[in-house]
Amino acid sequence: MADTETETDKPPEQADPAAESSPGPARTRRRLDRWKAAFVALLVLGVLGTAAWAVLGSRLLVVRQVEVAGTHLVARDRLVAAAQVQLGHPLARLDTGAVRDRVTALREVESARVERRWPTTVRIVVRERIPLVAVERGGRFYQLDRHGVTVTDTAARPGLPLLVVTAPGPADPATGAALRVLRSLPTRLTGRLVAIEAPGPEDVTLRLKAGTAVVWGAPERAAEKIRLIDALQGTPAGRSARSIDVSSPEVVTTS
Incomplete structure (x- = not known):
């Protein structure tokens, strides 16, 4: 009987060593991508380092x-x-x-x-700070702002109302009350104001240029008190009054 070859009898194909050892296109691309990424990272680090040196350490961006x-x-x-x-x-x-x-x-x-x-x-x-009032002490005039803080002092009296309190300063309740009243006044009254006295925080009095004393009392209800003063000073009795008491708006007195 003649010998016959079957597929199982064929010798296995041998792999090409040259083909296995040579890198394929995909592997080459991956290697190039890694080099590109490393180069970009180094470039970015270099730019950041240069920028940091220019901002923080160089003589280019310094205070002149x-x-x-x-x-x-x-x-x-x-x-x-x-x-x-x-x-x-x-x-x-x-x-x-x-x-x-x-x-x-x-x-x-x-x-x-x-x-x-x-x-x-x-x-x-x-x-x-904006000076609002002046306090006389020892022959000098100390100018206080809205908080009662001393802004400056002069030997000559400034064109500001005098503040008459026992212990002028930002922590003094009487000073705070007087300044609160002053800030609530319209310019038609502040322009006539010579002094503002406050023996206590509930006892504020305004001294006007005409010699009129306005007993204001506590700082509250400023709008009502201003309307009453304007109304009284529009009457003959109000214009001739030496004292106007609006400390209690329900009962206004003049003398």
């Missing part, structure tokens, strides 16, 4: 000038000295909060805003 706005009472040089902003200091490292705190420590300054103006400028914008 200090601008001041909003000053009338406090001299610019005095404010800049109080701010303690060092020229040549990196602008990004400037502690704007600390600068603001130093500026607002000046008695003339109520609030301040510190801004970085790139590339080399610090701008300080202040809101100064």
Whole structure:
């Protein structure tokens, strides 16, 4: 019988060693992608490092000038000295909060805003306290703002109403009551006001230029009291009165 070959008798095909050892297109692409990603990462790190150096460490973005706005009472040089902003200091490292705190420590300054103006400028914008009344002590006139804080003092009397209280200052209830009454007055009354007296927080009296004393009492019910004063001063009895008592709006008296 003749020998016959079957498929199972065929020798197995041998793998091509050259084909296995050579990288395919997909493997090459993956390798190139990894190199590209590494290059981009290094490039980004380099850019960020350069930017950080330019902002924080170089001499390119440092403080070269200090601008001041909003000053009338406090001299610019005095404010800049109080701010303690060092020229040549990196602008990004400037502690704007600390600068603001130093500026607002000046008695003339109520609030301040510190801004970085790139590339080399610090701008300080202040809101100064506004004197409303003057207190005479020891031959000098101390000017107080709406909070009772002393803003400045002069030897000559300023064109402000005198405040007459026992212990003037921001913590004094009588000072606070007098200033609250003053802020509630219209300009037609403040323009005639010579002094405001407050032995206590419930006992405020206004002294007007014509010599009239307006007994105001407590700071409350200001709108009613102002209407009563206007109405009385529109009558002959009110114009000739030396004293007008509106401390209790329900019962108004003149003398």
